[in-house]
Amino acid sequence: MLKVRNTILASPLLLAPMAGLTHSALRTLLLSFGGIGLLSTEMLSARRLPVENNKISPYLITTEAEHPLSYQLLITDVQEVIPAIEALHRFAADFIDINFGCPAPRVRKSGGGSSLMSNPELVRDIIRTARKSTHLPLSAKIRLGECLDESTLRDFCLMLQDEGLDLLTVHARLRGESFARKPRWEWVGKVKKWLDIPVVANGGIFSVDDAARCLSLSGADGLMIGRAAAQKPWLFAEIARALYSVDVQGVSICLPQIYGQFVVGLSRFRPERRLGRLKEFSHYFALNYAFGHHLAMSVQKSTTVEQAWQQATDFFAKTDSNGLAQVATNDILNAISS
C-alpha cells in the first residue's frame, strides 16, 4: 500500500506515462491482470488541453474502470498551468503529474520536459501555481539531471517537496543516457534519503528479479514500469504478488489472446487512430517471441488494422497455434472493423 496525499494506492506499482502507448486500450488490458496501483495517460500538452474534448481525443478517452488515473502534463510556461488543471478537474483526473524528464529534442526545444530541470525558478513557479490550483495528488517525474551532481539534484528535489509536491518519480538515468545504459537505481536511493514524500523508482524493470534488485538498491516507496507494461502486461500482477503480497488472482498467460484483447480495446478509438497504436504496442509485445521481429515487421508494414490483425494471426498460427486456438479471431475482426 502506498499513501499519497489523501489517496491510498492498492499497490505501489505505477504505470509510466508513455506517448503512443499508455492509452485506454493498454490501461484496460493491464487492469485485467491486476496488481497495478496507479494508471497513467501519456504526456499531454498543457497548452492544448483546455480545448480538447475528452470524449473523442485518443489521448483522453477513458472507461469507467480506469482508475486511479494520473494525467501527465507537458508544461512549457507557467501561464499554462491553471487552465490545464481546470481541464483535468473537468475530466475527473485522480492524480496530476508534471513531466520534467522527457529528453526528446522536440520537447526540449519547446521549453518542456527535461529542459525545465535547468530552470529551477520556473519549475518552482509551476509547482507553486499547480499546488494552489488543485487538491489532487500532485507528482512529478524527473531524470537524474545533466550530469551526476548530488547537490544540484538534491536542491531541485527539495524545492519540489517544499513547494508541495506529493510524490516524486525518478527515472534513474541522466538526461542524455539511452535505454541501453544500466539504470542508476542507487541514485534513486539518494533521493529517497533526502525527501520525506514518497519516491518512486523508474527505469529498466522487466521482471520480478529486476523489481527486487531495484527496491534493494533504492529503498523506493514504489516502482514505475514503462516498456515492460506493453511487453508483459501481466508483470504488475506478478510483482505485486511476489514482492508486496497483494492478493492478485492468478491468470493464465495466452499471448495471442492478450494481443487480441488489446486489439479489441483499440476499437474505442476512431478508425484512423487505431493502426499507429497497434504498431507501437506490437513493437514491444513481439519481444515475447524468439522470432517476434516477424510479427512486429508484418504489423509495421500493414496499411489497415484489419490487415495487421490478419498478419498477427498468420504469425500466431505458425508459432503459437495452441494459443491462437483459444482466440475468437472473427469476433476480434468484427470489433475492429466496426
Ligand SMILES: Cc1cc2nc3c(=O)[nH]c(=O)nc-3n(C[C@H](O)[C@H](O)[C@H](O)COP(=O)(O)O)c2cc1C
Ligand atoms: C515509447 C515511449 C514513450 C514515452 N513517453 C513518455 C511520456 O510521455 N512521459 C514521460 O514522462 N516519459 C515517457 N517515456 C519514458 C517512460 O515513462 C520511462 O521513464 C522509461 O521508459 C523508463 O522506464 P522503463 O525502463 O520501465 O521503460 C516514454 C518511454 C517510451 C519507451
